[in-house]
Amino acid sequence: MRKPLLTSVVTLATAAALATVAACGATDARHDPIRFGGPDSGQTDARTTPPPASRSLTRMPTNPITFEEQSKVGGAGEDTPIGMTTFHGPKSGFTGKVWVWAPPEYYEKKNANKGFPVMMALPGSYGYPVNYWIGSDLKLEENLAKWSKEGKSLPFIVVMPVLNPNDKQYYDGSDIPGQPKMGTWLSEDVPDLVRQNFRTLKSRDGWAIMGSSSGGFAALKNVLQHPDTFKVAIPNGPDIVPDSPLWNGHAREERENNPEVLAQRLIRKGGPDVYLAFQDGSKEQTIVPKVRTFIARYGHGPVHTRFEIIPGGMHDARTYVEGMDEGTIQWVSAHMQGPTE
DSSP, rough: HHHHHHHHHEEEEEHHHHHHHHHHHHTTTTOOEEEEESSSSSSOOTOOOOOOOOTTTEEOOSSHHHHHHHEEEEETTTTEEEEEEEEETTTTEEEEEEEEEEEGGGOGGGGTTOOOEEEEOSSSOOOOOOOOOTTTOHHHHHHHHHHHHTSSSSOEEEEEEEESSSSSSOTTTTTTTTTBBHIIIIIIIIIHHHHHHHOOOSSSGEEEEEEEHHHHHHHHHHEEEEOOSSEEEEESOSSSSSSGGGGTOOHHHTTTOOOHHHHHHHHTTTTTOOEEEEEEEEEEETHHHHHHHHHHHHHTTEEEEEEEEEEEEOSSSSHHHHIIIIIIIOOOOOHHHHOOO
8 A cells, every 4th residue: 555655755765864864974973972951961050940840840851861962953053963862762672763952942041940842753764774854954953943933833852763673664653563662662762761851841732743654654643542642743744544564463453553543532532632733745646635534534523633735745854844834833833832831
């Protein structure tokens, strides 16, 4: 079912990954150590007193580690660093790379005690060994910083993990029996890593997950499967149902990771509310009808939807960044909690 789409997806994602490596190459040799939380991160202000923990909406870093600087985000990003670590997920047992970025507002003294919203950004194709959203060619972080200054977007912390454990198979962002637990990696281990290292918000109102193609499926599935963790998803050019060949012989488990089943279950339960900001290029002729069908069937009750179709857009990350500026990021931000104590 995905095969006609795969050729173009793999080609685009491979090119993006190579561009990412090239973009980061100049700074990779330095591997400057950086910290985003803790007493030596340069982010605390001794003149401010945080509110009592019982009243605070902020979750302070619990176990900050050192990241390796990969690159800096220019323009509106004000040369803020993208850091990387190789992380062993204690719950999934999977070890993989995770890239992180905090917006300029995160470093301002007036925000020293404020928690910030988080956006997990997942790549398409295999999403391994790099996450192409770190690339300066796509300018995701730079644009988020610009949109924040323009009042269109909340200032998001962005976390960019690898999507799959290799570049041979798709794992549908799920715990497929007998395979690495990529569902647990995305829904538990990576969020825990962010909480350990950044000032975040205690509630689900501060958590979004975005992805493209295979990463779009993972974003859609995880917000429906884990609405206690994620409130908002931005599924870009997503698959709607699981289709990894690794599900063969595991029909029951596959069904438990099917967004259609999960959406129907959430509707019957009556919540919690989730917000799905679908995006597709107008030339994605095989995907647009499937998204429309999903919205028609499941876009009611606690499942709130928006569909941005980018004129002339293709199945690629640049199209989706463009779409975010056309209204998606405003809608997403309106349904989330901004920086607060």
